[in-house]
Amino acid sequence: MLERYGHGGDLRTAEEAYGKPEMGFLDFSSNMNPLGPPSVVRHILREGWRDIVQYPDPAVRELRSKLSAKCNIPMESILVGNGAAELIDLTARVLKPQVTGLARPSFSEYEEAVHKSGGGIYNIPLHAQHQFVLQQQDVEAAQTAVDLFFFGHPNNPSGKLISREVLAMLKQGDHPCVLDEAFMDFVPNEQEHSLLQHAAESQCLVVLRSMTKFYSIPGIRLGFMVAHPDLIKLAQQLQVQWSVNYLAQRIGTAVLEDEAFEISSRQWLQEEKPWLIQQLEQLGLDVVHGEVNFLLFSFPVSMGVTVKQAQQHMGRQGILIRDASLFAGLNERYCRVAVRLREDNCRLIAGLHTMLSDLTQNRG
Known part of the structure; x- marks a missing residue:
């Protein structure tokens, strides 16, 4: 297999x-x-080897500053990680949900992270007749059974966005929610769909982003989390030291400038x-x-x-x-x-x- x-x-x-x-x-x-x-990655790999004798910045300040400016969110609401995979696991360990509502089908690492943190799963089915789009009535029905929602936006493997109606309900903050926006960079007019800016202020919403898919650097491992500063501080306490290496920080900072x-x-x-x-x-x-x-x-x-x-x-x-x-x-x-x-x-x-x-x- x-x-x-x-x-x-x-x-x-x-x-x-x-x-x-x-x-x-x-x-x-x-x-x-x-x-x-992007071509700048080749330059960094060719020249940056001289600087790997230094420790990377433990606070990833330059990259967080670039992300802050690009996404129009405060630095204290951003945590950079070793790919979205680390951040999925880290988010589950910080929130420690007892029962998480997952769309079916969706990325398997959500379920793995929840199980590792000791939680259970509530299945929310996606149907072919709806083109695998998450239905509002199914999310509403799940609210009494879960203490966290964890959704892909867009979802993997369907590639479908969450509808504006469901997003509006999730933004209300009645239930904590994690949105994995790993593929949002590919969506036309992504600012109209992403909840990055809302997550920076909300007590109940976390948004995860990958930088490996759009910039084609999966071997580097790079992603970031956006959430309320209080939750970011909790995640920082659980994150492994030196999680984001020197080359990843340099590459992430550089590719963000390549419009x-x-x-x-x-x-x-x-x-x-x-x-x-x-x-x-x-x-x-x-x-x-x-x-x-x-x-x-x-x-x-x-x-x-x-x-x-x-x-x-x-x-x-x-x-x-x-x-x-x-x-x-x-x-x-x-x-x-x-x-x-x-x-x-x-x-x-x-x-x-x-x-x-x-x-x-x-x-x-």
């Missing part, structure tokens, strides 16, 4: 499974911006995602029209194809796709793929066409 450790992008496992070198795969299983990393990269990334996605949706639907696949840089789709029952069959066939072709049936709430027909550059996307479509022809022909 390619998702042996719970994620896509595991090239070492792919190498073991399919006998190809790690760099011999076209990876659609992880959702990185194919335009990145040209941000503009070109959003232009690429605006052009490429509709094209890829159209191509997938022309193959007869049922595509969820998400807001970000990945797409969830399913193989119709009539095809008789499962995602595990598809993943094996595609892997032998050197193309990695995500088995979305591993997300609680999805069945064996669901798959997730990243949106990449046109040449790569053409290879994906050609590979899927070959796979569907072979598997349906064999079934017949």
Whole structure:
């Protein structure tokens, strides 16, 4: 199983499974911006090695200052971490929920973090007939059973945003809520959807952001949390010392200044995602029209194809796709793929066409 450790992008496992070198795969299983990393990252890695003899700033002041200015929120409401994964775990340990309301399907690390902190889970189902959009009545029904909500916004694996009606309810502060906005950078007019600024002042809202997806630096590990200063202080007390290394701090500070990269990334996605949706639907696949840089789709029952069959066939072709049936709430027909550059996307479509022809022909 390619998702042996719970994620896509595991090239070492792919190498073991399919006998190809790690760099011999076209990876659609992880959702990185194919335009990145920004060019400034290469310069920092080339020149910054001289400075790793120094300890990093334990308060991450320069990067927090840049984030404060860019997001228009106070520095004392920002905590930088070793990727969003650290912050998901840290938030659960700070809040210590007894019962957390999770959307199904959603990112598995929410549940893992809650269990590690000793809490239980209340399932809030997302339905295909609603394009996996969180429904207000389901959130309202869960309020009496949970003491924390933990939602992806946009959600992974569906790529769908939380509706304005549900966001308005969460902003009221009746229930503590954590919003994972790891992919919000990819959303057009993100300021209209993000609750970053509200979280900086609210006693009941935490917003998490990843910097690895949009800037394509997953090997660096970088993310940040926005919350009321009182909660940030509690999180700082539990955070491991030197969590954010020197190179990560320098890279994070530099990429935030690259406005040209941000503009070109959003232009690429605006052009490429509709094209890829159209191509997938022309193959007869049922595509969820998400807001970000990945797409969830399913193989119709009539095809008789499962995602595990598809993943094996595609892997032998050197193309990695995500088995979305591993997300609680999805069945064996669901798959997730990243949106990449046109040449790569053409290879994906050609590979899927070959796979569907072979598997349906064999079934017949």
